[in-house]
Amino acid sequence: MPATSSSYPGKIILFGEHAVVYHSHAIAIPVNQVRTTAVITPLIQYPPGSIEVSAPDINTKCRLNMLAETDPIGYAVRLTLQKLHVDKPPAFSIHITSNIPIAAGLGSGASVSCSIAKSISTYLGKPFSPVEISDIAFEVEKLHHGIPSGVDNTVIAIGQPVLFQHGEEIQSLQVGETLNFIIADTGIKAQTGEVVGSVRLRWQADPTRFDTLFQQIDHIVLAARDAIRIGDVETTGKLMLKNHQLLQDMEVSHPALDRLVETAMSANALGAKLSGAGWGGNMIALVRENALPPLENALLQAGAVRVIRTRLESSFEESHV
């Protein structure tokens, strides 16, 4: 069997994180500037069923059977083989690399799972569909998140901007005008599962308040979908800021995130918000093309450890995928 390689992007949530866990809508886009890759090489001399795993970014190099049941990479490999009904595949090594920052809201875990599922299924001659890839990544996400909404695995496996709602048909976005974004990393690592768990506890303690917040966010997401469709960049930016304020009310922001949002707004961003689980990780700012370099400098001076430019191109057609 020939060597195979698969690669998947990172992702960023433009609108609707946290509320999406409670069945509100969210808008997420792939971030192609950061990626994971899995390369499969046949191990011709080895007996069937031998699988070597290497992931240098997290110092992993061992046989599959040395990885714990709860190890996300081991789980993704085993689940893929199980779905393919293959017990002892022809021996192979899988080498996983990534330049997606970990625990920063950019979907590194889901992207790794997608690369693993796609490369192994292709190597074994039964390449999975995007939906099958997404389903495997969703199962693995449960290890990190407890109860994930499914937005990360969906946008990464499909590789297109999506309007997502748990359990509903996924819709791609129509984009009236290209949007330019800067993603800025606070450098603070936060575990999605812990932040999501804390919101759940507070929702259980005060469901009325939190359900209202989730509803307000849902309205913002749908208004943003309409603004993006007609190319109303100013309104899109204002809605980002409103979404950030509601995430602050939900107590998932962090002083470092708030500082970067304020810096972005003082440096002529059209809008800015935290993205992902919060308590650290990244913020995203919407910016006109000519304001990109000064905004990047301002964010780095305000303490961002990394900035990434990404775009939402105006060429997508609204359709069911």
Ligand code: PMV
């Ligand atoms: O993985 P992160 O940090 O992008 O967070 C995912 C977004 C949440 O809405 C907070 C959780 C979820 O499952 O959707």
